[in-house]
Amino acid sequence: MDSDTLARIAYLSLLIAAVGGWALVEFRGRLGFALRTALAWAMIFVGVMAGYGIWQDIDQDLRPRATVTEAGEIRVPRAEDGHYYLSLQINGKTIDFLADTGATNLVLTEDDARAIGMNPDTLVYLGEARTANGSVRTAHVTLDEVQLGPYSDLDVSAWVNRSEMDISLLGMDYLGNFRIEIDRKQMVLRR
Template identity: 40%
Template sequence: MPENKNQTMRFGIVALILIGAVTALNFSFDALSWREDFGQITYGILMLLFASSALAFGNMGEKVKHLLIWSMIFVVGMIGYSYRHELSAVKEKVLAELIPGRGVQHGLSSARFPVSDDGHFYIQARVNGKPIVFLADTGATSIVLTPKDAKKLGYNPSTLTFDRFFQTANGLVRGSSVRLDSFQVGDFRLHRIGASVNEAEMKESLLGMAFFERLDRYEVKGDVLTLYW
């Protein structure tokens, strides 16, 4: 009988402490009102009474320890959820540094690309729905695909007619004209844009002025290339 009385008293004390703490927090942040949120308040009180009964009976020390652990997990989860957009931006920035051409979209109409270890800027685009990494080359006039990237997009270099000539740093090269159904960098989209497939092997595809002249503008500041559309 005394044991039951002690447990009942313990239950009452724990319930008062929990309800008092939650009430104080509600007054501080003005989150709920009796008139507009009566249902939520009633549900919350029932949950607090349930938690109080769980704490009041049995080994209270162990249960308090477990409650604190779960409370910390809940708080960390809420913080992570509250800052989910900021954390997502951090993730994208880290990936942009680690993955060549990944870039980070900045706002609705621009994207930033950090310089790579070799001193060049790389831009990852989705061409006909497939990811292709390009070397940004404002000295080139066209979008030039390597034979490997052309095969990735469904073109067979052996069936193409290489009737165009391009002057490059490696001399005169031949290319074949193709038309890309879709070309996307970030939220910037182009449709039915002309390009060429290089006859000789290249290290990477080139993104020339045929792309850059369709932007609103572009600029290089420090180690970052920014595209505006």
């Protein structure tokens, strides 16, 4: 163990000793009540953790994942919110995108740019994009490798958005590499 882990264990031990000492003094002579209270808090904690785990499963249902068929088609189910979400490998890191056929470019959030090894603070934001929320500043970048399912592309043009975005956008610059078929339940990408 490193010194940071040992320090955390020591801190946690002191915290447990302090709370435990307080509980012994507070509930002296009422040990049964103290145990019931501790059990109730433990059950609340377990319930919160179970809720968090279930939420992770629900989140997967809200944003179902794309599948690749044997023929090389990428089938993207429509999410409950009506959008299509894809996960791409960029420079070896998984980045989630909203497929946006109304967007021109592949646009990364600053957080996603950081995740793939860029420093958004050092980028030059000379570009400007007009969005539904007004004009935003953008920086042009080139992505070494972008992989979607079995398809890999090198030196892909992209933009990093200076404004707040919830998720990166996969626009027609990249989606145009595919034949796109959309129905009410899914989007199918073929090359």
